[in-house]
Amino acid sequence: MLSDRSRRSWSRRSLALTAALALASGLLTACGSSSGKPTLTWYINPDPAPPSGFHGPFGQAGIAARCSTSKYQIKVQELPGDATEQRIQLARRLAAKDSGIDLMSLDPVFTGEFANAGFLATLPDSLTSSLKSATLSGAIDGATWAGKLAVAPLWANTQLLWYRKSFANKAGLDMSKPVTWDQIIKAAADNGGTVGVQANKYEGYSVWINALVAGAGGSIIQDATKGDDAKITIDSPAGEDAAKVIQELAHSKAAEPDLSVSNEGTVLGPFATDKGAFQVNWTFIYANYKADKNTFNDLGWTRYPETVAGKPSRPPLGGINIGINAATKHLSDAEAATRCITSQANQVRYAIETGNMPARTAAYDDAALKKAYPTDLLQAFRSSLKVAAPRPVTPYWSDISSAIQSTWHSPTSVTSGTPAKSAKFISDVLKGRKLL
Amino acid sequence: MSAVATPAMRASDRAIAENRLGLKLVAPAVIVMVLVTAYPMIEALYLSLFKYRLTVPDDKSFTGLGNYVMVLSDSLFWKDTLNTVLIMVVTVAIELVIGFAFAMVMHRIVFARGIMRTAILIPYGIITVVSALAWQFTFSLNNGFVNGWFSWLPWIGPNTNWFGDHWHAMFAIMVSEIWKTTPFMSLLLLAGLSQVSEDMIEAAKVDGATWWQRLYKVILPNMRAAIMVAVLFRALDAFRIFDNIFMMTKGAQNTESSSFLTYRQVIEQFQLGAGSALSVLLFIAVLLIAFLLVKFFRVDLAAARGEG
Numbered sequence: 001m002l003s004d005r006s007r008r009s010w011s012r013r014s015l016a017l018t019a020a021l022a023l024a025s026g027l028l029t030a031c032g033s034s035s036g037k038p039t040l041t042w043y044i045n046p047d048p049a050p051p052s053g054f055h056g057p058f059g060q061a062g063i064a065a066r067c068s069t070s071k072y073q074i075k076v077q078e079l080p081g082d083a084t085e086q087r088i089q090l091a092r093r094l095a096a097k098d099s100g101i102d103l104m105s106l107d108p109v110f111t112g113e114f115a116n117a118g119f120l121a122t123l124p125d126s127l128t129s130s131l132k133s134a135t136l137s138g139a140i141d142g143a144t145w146a147g148k149l150a151v152a153p154l155w156a157n158t159q160l161l162w163y164r165k166s167f168a169n170k171a172g173l174d175m176s177k178p179v180t181w182d183q184i185i186k187a188a189a190d191n192g193g194t195v196g197v198q199a200n201k202y203e204g205y206s207v208w209i210n211a212l213v214a215g216a217g218g219s220i221i222q223d224a225t226k227g228d229d230a231k232i233t234i235d236s237p238a239g240e241d242a243a244k245v246i247q248e249l250a251h252s253k254a255a256e257p258d259l260s261v262s263n264e265g266t267v268l269g270p271f272a273t274d275k276g277a278f279q280v281n282w283t284f285i286y287a288n289y290k291a292d293k294n295t296f297n298d299l300g301w302t303r304y305p306e307t308v309a310g311k312p313s314r315p316p317l318g319g320i321n322i323g324i325n326a327a328t329k330h331l332s333d334a335e336a337a338t339r340c341i342t343s344q345a346n347q348v349r350y351a352i353e354t355g356n357m358p359a360r361t362a363a364y365d366d367a368a369l370k371k372a373y374p375t376d377l378l379q380a381f382r383s384s385l386k387v388a389a390p391r392p393v394t395p396y397w398s399d400i401s402s403a404i405q406s407t408w409h410s411p412t413s414v415t416s417g418t419p420a421k422s423a424k425f426i427s428d429v430l431k432g433r434k435l436l
Numbered sequence: 437m438s439a440v441a442t443p444a445m446r447a448s449d450r451a452i453a454e455n456r457l458g459l460k461l462v463a464p465a466v467i468v469m470v471l472v473t474a475y476p477m478i479e480a481l482y483l484s485l486f487k488y489r490l491t492v493p494d495d496k497s498f499t500g501l502g503n504y505v506m507v508l509s510d511s512l513f514w515k516d517t518l519n520t521v522l523i524m525v526v527t528v529a530i531e532l533v534i535g536f537a538f539a540m541v542m543h544r545i546v547f548a549r550g551i552m553r554t555a556i557l558i559p560y561g562i563i564t565v566v567s568a569l570a571w572q573f574t575f576s577l578n579n580g581f582v583n584g585w586f587s588w589l590p591w592i593g594p595n596t597n598w599f600g601d602h603w604h605a606m607f608a609i610m611v612s613e614i615w616k617t618t619p620f621m622s623l624l625l626l627a628g629l630s631q632v633s634e635d636m637i638e639a640a641k642v643d644g645a646t647w648w649q650r651l652y653k654v655i656l657p658n659m660r661a662a663i664m665v666a667v668l669f670r671a672l673d674a675f676r677i678f679d680n681i682f683m684m685t686k687g688a689q690n691t692e693s694s695s696f697l698t699y700r701q702v703i704e705q706f707q708l709g710a711g712s713a714l715s716v717l718l719f720i721a722v723l724l725i726a727f728l729l730v731k732f733f734r735v736d737l738a739a740a741r742g743e744g
Contacts, residue, residue: 201688257595
């Protein structure tokens, strides 16, 4: 039984709670109706931490500050770091037609799902046509749903093969020519080095598998626009080639001990040690090792490795696109803001600040960007983005991706039968016959 | 009819009035409970009869018990149920033993009693997500110290990847769960211990019973009700394990629990239909466990509260 004192304190507490709620709801209504200048809320994925000594708003917050005008103010709201979590937060709000979101930074893999569900406002033709002609084709592919540009590319990401020059020398591997996965795995294993990949049970593993399958000339699905009736094509020679690479690395000495839980972050440390040899990773790597002179001076890069010798590789595509919420109350302002956010000036400045490379082709010739990054690195990024293979744009990508992860994880369990197993599982999941 | 009103009659009038007052007093609480718990439960029951996905809202269709048939015939569901039962049985068994030892310490300790009791209870005061994250770092290959500290054990090396395979990961999850909730168990057991009368223990001592005999013949039988309540609460809690798995493996290496599966269906995949069916099944499972424990171990909840 509660004592008199605690009972009193309970009722006092609940009174305080009620008062707080009443106050909060009062403030919220006040917020909505006050001030003539609208505030656009832009949900952003987190940017890397600003370098020490940097002052003022950084990254996307910096873009928001520069794009705020006398007509509207842009305010950023940070999403979780994990792409899956970003999707969950955004989709729940968008499904509830929350007008508290005006703009959002979207991973390309959500494009199909969000556009198909009617969550995104249609971009005006003048904006889409100007973006289409000025943006790298890989980035456009990842932003297109049902033949229309659904979101505006802000920056484009791709993976390169990063290597330690001294190690490649020691192993006698000629990095000026395209290399295969088999070559780098053997070179690393024979010389006491490791190959860093992303093979935890998360989206990054699907990125790797998609790149391997595409590199062997295949694809995970075809006819993506048919939604859950799409043709599943991972059970193919290309799928088996991909499985072979994963199988080889998983059972090689070149695999890092935490292979089955590795992500973009876990491979950074080992690469900077004596065992560091190769890693496939996104463009942020260059800026990442800047502080570590020893590794930085030894850092080499080349095109993503080939799945099958002689077949040009298809590097992964990532990045961020800007979508406008269909339920926004400030549509024309949001469109104007999107134009400003994705302008070349902002893409270049954003790339210099964060290491996230522009989606616009002409931005790579920008003098300021060329000053910040070596020309051959920019060249490598641009050509990698040209041939990059986006993950299939489909409303069901998250299901397909999770189904792939659960059949292909852990990497040590991958065999030549894995592609067939995953194809059956994906189709069962899409048809609602199996739980994911 | 006698003119003399018996005292019993008057008392019953008063009882009726008190009853009425009682009903009026609990009514607001009952109404709030119905609104916040019964409504979502009925809504979940309703949704579980549909094929419905939040991101494809036009594709909503009635499937009757289709979701239940699909879930119950799915191997993943049974795999996760097995994991959950395993975690529940192992953690509750270990917690019962350690928790009892802690309860004895808290009960018998003479000096620094307050500090000791507080120290034992600290893990329970920590938010599960925080403790799970701490344990995740502890076992992590890059930042953890488990491999360093325990490398003298033959099966632990510098490259032991605790989240790399099923049993290692399950072990890490269970350690975290046990560390976090043993204090709760010992708190419930302490309540039971303090109910055992010192006179009985004294009497047993005088009769020449050894320490073990006193424990088995006097202390344990007299706190059976408290033990069963502790087991019941912890078993239901452990069956709904979520936070530790979410923070440590996200369900990788087949470490998924029933709650985690439900979470993924509803929150991650927006499968409101199948997810609701899963949550209804989870609810039934919890009811079943509670029923079985109460039935077979004859837990008398009233006795445990000291009302018997």
